[in-house]
Amino acid sequence: MRALTLVGDRQLDLIDTAPPPPPGPGEVQVQVAAVALNYLDVWGFRGMAFAKRKLPLVVGVEASGTIAAIGEGVAAFAPGQGVVMYGALTCGTCRACREGRDNLCENVGGIMGFHVDGFARDLINLPARLVIPVPAGVALRDAACAPIGFATVQHMLFDNAKLEPGETVLVHAGGSGIGTAAILMAKQIGCTVITTVGDDAKAEKAKALGADHVINYRTDRFEGVTRKLTQKKGVDVVFEHVGAETFNGSLLCLKRGGRLVTCGATSGPTTTLNLMQLFQQQYRIIGSFGATMKNIAQSLDKMAAGLTPVVDTAVPLAEFERGLDRLAGRQVFGKVVVTF
Ligand SMILES: [Zn+2]
Numbered sequence: 544m545r546a547l548t549l550v551g552d553r554q555l556d557l558i559d560t561a562p563p564p565p566p567g568p569g570e571v572q573v574q575v576a577a578v579a580l581n582y583l584d585v586w587g588f589r590g591m592a593f594a595k596r597k598l599p600l601v602v603g604v605e606a607s608g609t610i611a612a613i614g615e616g617v618a619a620f621a622p623g624q625g626v627v628m629y630g631a632l633t634c635g636t637c638r639a640c641r642e643g644r645d646n647l648c649e650n651v652g653g654i655m656g657f658h659v660d661g662f663a664r665d666l667i668n669l670p671a672r673l674v675i676p677v678p679a680g681v682a683l684r685d686a687a688c689a690p691i692g693f694a695t696v697q698h699m700l701f702d703n704a705k706l707e708p709g710e711t712v713l714v715h716a717g718g719s720g721i722g723t724a725a726i727l728m729a730k731q732i733g734c735t736v737i738t739t740v741g742d743d744a745k746a747e748k749a750k751a752l753g754a755d756h757v758i759n760y761r762t763d764r765f766e767g768v769t770r771k772l773t774q775k776k777g778v779d780v781v782f783e784h785v786g787a788e789t790f791n792g793s794l795l796c797l798k799r800g801g802r803l804v805t806c807g808a809t810s811g812p813t814t815t816l817n818l819m820q821l822f823q824q825q826y827r828i829i830g831s832f833g834a835t836m837k838n839i840a841q842s843l844d845k846m847a848a849g850l851t852p853v854v855d856t857a858v859p860l861a862e863f864e865r866g867l868d869r870l871a872g873r874q875v876f877g878k879v880v881v882t883f
Contacts, residue, residue, distance in 0.1 A: 544562045544665035545560075545665050546560045546665075547602050547603065547663035547664065548599045548600065549588065549598055549599060549600045549601075551590075552590030553589060553590070555588070556599075566614035568616050569615070569671055570613075570614040570668050571612070571614065571668070572611045572612040572667070572668050573608040573610060573611060573667050574611040574666055575606050575607075575608040575663070575664060575665060575666070575667060576606075576625075576684075576883055577607050577684045577880050577881065577882050578606045578687060578860075578863075578880070578881040578883075579605045579720070579879070579880050580605075580870050580880070580881065581720065583654070583656075584602060584603075584604060585867055585870060585871045586657075587602060587604075595658065596657070600656075601661050601663055601664050602863070603662035603663030603664075604655060604657055604661055604662070605630055605688070605691040605692065606627065606628055606662035606690070607677065607683040607689070608625075608627075608662075608667075608683070609625055609626065609683070610622050610626060611666060617671045619676075620671060620674065620676070624677075626677055627677060627687065627689050628655075628674055629645065629675070629839065630654060630655050630833070631646070631648070631651050631655065632651060632653055633648035633651055633652075633673070634648055634650040634651070635670070643835055643837055644835060645833075645834075645835045646832060665883065675836060675840055675843065676843075677843055678843055678844065678846075679847070681843060681846045681847050684857065685846055685851050686846065687880055688720070688852040688854070688880070689839050689842040689846065690834070692852060693724050693839075693843075693852060694833075694841075695721055695806055695834050696721050696728055696782075697728065697838040698833070698834040698835065699725075699782065699804045699829075700780070703802075704780045704782075705802070707732075708732045710779035710780060711736075711773060712725075712779065712781070713769055715739050715784060715785045715789055716740070718745040718748065718873075718876040719784070719875070720852075720853075720877060720879075721784060721806070721807075722782075722784075723853040723876070725782045726738055726754050727752065727850050730753035731845070731850060736753065736754045737756040737757075737768075738754040738757055739757075739758045739759075739789075740757055740760070741759070741873060742759065743759060745876055746759055752853065756768075765796070770796065777795075777799070777801055778798060781802075781804070783803055783804065783805035783806075784807030785807070786807060786809055786811050787808065787811030787812065787814050790814045791814060791815075794820065794824075797824065797826055800824075800826075800827075803827070803829070804829045805828070806830075806831045852877065853876065853877030853878065854878050854880050855879055857880045857882050858879065858880075860881055862881075866879040866881055
């Protein structure tokens with residue numbers, strides 16, 4: 544079978560390797576159908592300092608597939624069924640896992656495709672407890688965007704920022720995979736959405752997706768425009784993932800008592816913070832990473848109800864690296880999906 548393997552920093556190799564053995568007790572074997580790309584793949588490909596890992600490593604952090612075989616004692620799945628996979632090897636037994644806070648697992652064995660072997664291969668064996676069924680009517684290409692793309696946003700907006708209908712939210716980088724998902728999810732519950740993009744073509748697409756106000760951050764200062772749009776009150780929630788370039792501006796966009804939720808730092812990881820402003824304005828700043836199993840199921844349910852992810856490009860497995868280039872070059876509007 545094929546396995547797309549990182550053999551060195553910025554060096555991918557599509558190797559032919561032995562398929563896994565039949566699934567063991569409590570395991571399922573999944574035939575991978577699609578891998579969706581994330582900025583995590585870009586960091587992994589470049590060889591990021593915080594990634595403790597051993598090469599070679601099979602890449603791919605987010606995927607969908609069909610059940611190829613089931614191990615002893617697995618009753619919840621049947622061969623041929625569409626599924627998606629949780630992206631980290633959680634223990635399933637610690638307090639966080641037992642309480643459904645999977646992304647706070649105390650004994651996590653690593654992120655698949657980043658610390659340990661990932662999903663960009665034809666077949667993979669996994670514990671059945673890390674697999675989630677895809678509802679009828681959801682294409683596997685779309686489902687591949689559920690475990691990270693959609694579920695991260697579900698977790699950020701609803702579990703963490705507690706976004707309510709009627710509130711105003713600023714979504715940074717509205718053309719990114721998670722930005723497009725955030726626009727869709729916030730509009731679905733009746734929020735006012737302000738979003739930032741880097742060019743006019745993306746601005747049109749963001750409007751078509753439902754954004755109420757679109758700011759081209761290359762020609763306008765988003766802080767000023769956002770304050771003007773909200774009659775100087777500020778927004779209830781800022782959806783951050785850009786990092787150093789935007790973080791302080793994002794705080795200036797918040798109303799008193801507003802919430803900023805962040806899951807990324809693509810423009811840089813460090814910034815300075817005005818602590819007077821933080822406590823006087825009673826901001827809530829929430830870090831968010833990954834999602835729970837429940838968030839993935841909620842994401843798939845949203846897709847089944849018609850909230851389909853925006854897919855910018857689909858590329859074959861052999862062109863994984865071209866997909867990464869598009870993502871890293873900020874050329875995309877929506878997700879890049881690798882099909883098998
Ligand atoms: Zn655990």
